[in-house]
Amino acid sequence: MRIILVRHGQPHIALSPRTGHRGFGDYIDAYEAAGLDPASLPPQELAELARELTSVFASDRPRSHQSAAALAPHATPIRDPLFAEAALASPPIPFLKMNVPSWAVVSRLLWHIGFSPRVEGWFAAQRRADRAADLLIARAAQDGAVALVAHGYFNWMIGRVLKRRGFVKRGSHRARYWNSVTYEKAL
Numbered sequence: 001m002r003i004i005l006v007r008h009g010q011p012h013i014a015l016s017p018r019t020g021h022r023g024f025g026d027y028i029d030a031y032e033a034a035g036l037d038p039a040s041l042p043p044q045e046l047a048e049l050a051r052e053l054t055s056v057f058a059s060d061r062p063r064s065h066q067s068a069a070a071l072a073p074h075a076t077p078i079r080d081p082l083f084a085e086a087a088l089a090s091p092p093i094p095f096l097k098m099n100v101p102s103w104a105v106v107s108r109l110l111w112h113i114g115f116s117p118r119v120e121g122w123f124a125a126q127r128r129a130d131r132a133a134d135l136l137i138a139r140a141a142q143d144g145a146v147a148l149v150a151h152g153y154f155n156w157m158i159g160r161v162l163k164r165r166g167f168v169k170r171g172s173h174r175a176r177y178w179n180s181v182t183y184e185k186a187l
């Protein structure tokens with residue numbers, strides 16, 4: 001069985017604007033709604049790996065399902081909100097301005113210690129990652145191989161579940177677009 005976890009391509013939005021906490025909250029909403037940047041294409045080696053797939057899972061976010069279509073136009077797309085990114089909340093730190101990636105790091109760190117107003121918390125996201133792994137494993141058992149084109153942090157969470165279930169990891173989860181990690185297990 002092979003499960004390929006792919007981070008979506010670059011979204012069509014400015015990536016590092018400088019902003020305060022309210023602006024970061026607005027940015028999160030805009031990022032979630034952003035589609036794939038038309039210039040962001042999957043690497044050739046990843047596209048070749050995807051040629052064997054008959055179906056590709058994606059989250060319901062535009063950048064995710066558009067990336068899945070760009071990666072494997074021949075495959076049946078399966079969109080599911082189960083695969084959405086673990087949500088971030090904007091920490092209310094007044095008078096502080098940072099670039100968006102810095103806000104994301106602060107927000108993710110705070111999320112791990114319980115800061116999740118109006119968004120899914122860590123424990124709920126972990127339960128969702130378990131369900132996502134169940135779905136991917138079932139499809140991989142049926143088809144031999146499956147890919148998920150979703151989001152960097154949630155892919156990492158699913159990967160941890162797959163490793164606990166005996167899958168061997170090839171590659172590393174990185175915060176770059178089109179990053180892929182393969183998990184394999186003998187049937």
